Amino acid sequence: MFRPKRVRTRLTLWYVGTLAAILAVYLVGVSLLLLWQMETILKRLAAEDLETVKGLLYFEPDGQVGVREDYHHHSDWKQVQERLLEVLLPDGTILYRNARLGNRTVGGPPFAGEGEGGYSGRRASLSDRTPVILISRKYDLEGKTVLIRVGYQQDLIWNELKRTLLVLIVASPLVFAGTAYAGYKMVGRTLDPVTQMANRAEQINSERLNERLPVESSGDELGHLATVFNSMLSRIEQSFEQLRRFTADASHELRTPLAAIRSVGEVRLQDGATAEEYRDTIGSMLEEVNRLTSIVEKLLTLSRADAGQIQMQVSVFPLKALVREAAALLEVLIEDKQLTFQLTGDENIGVEADRLYVRQAVVNILDNAVKFTPAGGRIDASIVCQGNSQVQLSIRDTGPGISAAHRTRIFDRFYRIEEARTGAELGGGLGLSISKWAVEANNGEIGVSSAPRGGSTFWIRLPAVGCPPTSAPA
Numbered sequence: 153m154f155r156p157k158r159v160r161t162r163l164t165l166w167y168v169g170t171l172a173a174i175l176a177v178y179l180v181g182v183s184l185l186l187l188w189q190m191e192t193i194l195k196r197l198a199a200e201d202l203e204t205v206k207g208l209l210y211f212e213p214d215g216q217v218g219v220r221e222d223y224h225h226h227s228d229w230k231q232v233q234e235r236l237l238e239v240l241l242p243d244g245t246i247l248y249r250n251a252r253l254g255n256r257t258v259g260g261p262p263f264a265g266e267g268e269g270g271y272s273g274r275r276a277s278l279s280d281r282t283p284v285i286l287i288s289r290k291y292d293l294e295g296k297t298v299l300i301r302v303g304y305q306q307d308l309i310w311n312e313l314k315r316t317l318l319v320l321i322v323a324s325p326l327v328f329a330g331t332a333y334a335g336y337k338m339v340g341r342t343l344d345p346v347t348q349m350a351n352r353a354e355q356i357n358s359e360r361l362n363e364r365l366p367v368e369s370s371g372d373e374l375g376h377l378a379t380v381f382n383s384m385l386s387r388i389e390q391s392f393e394q395l396r397r398f399t400a401d402a403s404h405e406l407r408t409p410l411a412a413i414r415s416v417g418e419v420r421l422q423d424g425a426t427a428e429e430y431r432d433t434i435g436s437m438l439e440e441v442n443r444l445t446s447i448v449e450k451l452l453t454l455s456r457a458d459a460g461q462i463q464m465q466v467s468v469f470p471l472k473a474l475v476r477e478a479a480a481l482l483e484v485l486i487e488d489k490q491l492t493f494q495l496t497g498d499e500n501i502g503v504e505a506d507r508l509y510v511r512q513a514v515v516n517i518l519d520n521a522v523k524f525t526p527a528g529g530r531i532d533a534s535i536v537c538q539g540n541s542q543v544q545l546s547i548r549d550t551g552p553g554i555s556a557a558h559r560t561r562i563f564d565r566f567y568r569i570e571e572a573r574t575g576a577e578l579g580g581g582l583g584l585s586i587s588k589w590a591v592e593a594n595n596g597e598i599g600v601s602s603a604p605r606g607g608s609t610f611w612i613r614l615p616a617v618g619c620p621p622t623s624a625p626a
């Protein structure tokens with residue numbers, strides 16, 4: 153099927169096509185109206201003509217019909233002579249035919265009821281096939297009934313119609329040309345902003361994501377399109393920036409342990425060493441490898457989470473048992489630092505979430521608490537219902553606390569508080585961002601507060617099962 157490439161051409165063609173259809177319907181309508189109108193006029197004229205003729209006729213002694221002498225030059229009679237005129241008896245005997253009709257017949261013998269009780273009108277043809285419109289009526293002339301017929305050539309009507317249609321048809325190419333031109337211009341002007349947008353969009357690449365499309369008028373559809381496109385660009389720019397930062401940070405994180413492994417290895421290789429020293433070196437290299445592994449695992453979790461590849465396997469499980477399990481993983485560290493760990497809360501309160509990821513979130517928070525709390529300090533974990541559909545787990549430590557400025561940012565990826573870093577406790581800055589993702593992916597919330605006397609309290613809230621219906625929020 154013929155389908156022009158450009159929207160502009162397509163719209164113009166549609167425009168002209170629709171106009172042509174409307175015009176065709178209009179022409180048919182005008183013709184019908186014209187025909188109907190001319191027939192009405194004709195019938196009125198015929199009535200007048202018949203009356204005139206009737207008034208001028210008389211019977212001659214020989215039984216034929218004649219026209220009064222004194223009216224031969226009357227204008228009414230002259231007008232009547234323009235028509236085709238026939239006077240006959242009801243039995244078909246011709247009494248009179250005017251000069252115009254000559255000896256042609258018009259309509260043949262009268263049909264039953266012709267001209268009785270009003271005018272009869274019909275289409276007929278003369279004996280020489282000239283099509284006419286025939287109007288007839290019966291009159292009483294000097295005591296005898298005669299039928300007077302007056303005919304009008306149909307050409308009269310057709311010629312009139314043809315002339316009118318011709319004028320309309322001759323004018324239509326002009327109308328089409330005008331419409332096409334105006335339409336083309338109008339569509340062009342409407343589509344101009346689209347072209348501009350396309351040109352601008354073409355220039356936007358990953359290096360120029362800060363550019364935006366021009367928004368000419370924000371109220372209309374095209375303005376809306378540009379605004380939507382621009383906000384999409386903003387989101388893409390943001391994701392790109394995030395990705396760039398993530399990649400840079402990740403490489404940086406991985407470089408440090410790798411550099412450490414290398415330098416430790418190189419130094420040890422240069423000067424001979426005892427088996428004990430080699431074991432030491434391998435031990436510290438393995439420590440770095442462990443750090444690397446943990447960073448890589450965290451990165452993998454985060455990138456799979458970003459890609460939406462992680463499906464939550466929701467189940468209901470008791471929260472207290474899970475916290476106890478997480479603490480058990482850190483038992484050695486807790487004992488090393490002689491920390492006091494206490495867990496309080498109802499054993500039966502359940503959480504509806506993915507157990508594996510909630511455990512990971514809790515382990516990360518506990519791990520930090522253990523890392524940052526000085527030897528001999530304490531860690532308190534408590535489980536409390538919040539209303540009857542949410543439970544809060546708070547983990548409080550007696551570490552350095554977190555200042556307000558950092559509190560909003562510690563959940564960001566790779567964010568670490570520099571002054572809190574003490575050699576062995578170096579982390580990748582990913583633990584809390586994983587906790588945040590895990591809690592939020594399970595319809596929960598996570599946050600932190602710091603007590604004025606130092607120490608920080610991390611809390612997570614999750615959908616709960618088994619909270620007493622009347623329990624008040626803590």
Ligand code: ADP
Pocket residue numbers: 516520521524549551552553554562563567568569570572573578579580581582583584585608
């Ligand atoms: P890391 O793996 O480095 O611990 P996290 O994302 O777990 O990274 O934590 C980010 C930063 O938040 C840490 O570097 C630390 O400075 C701070 N932080 C986390 N938990 C605590 C805490 N209990 N007390 C003090 N600071 C903390």
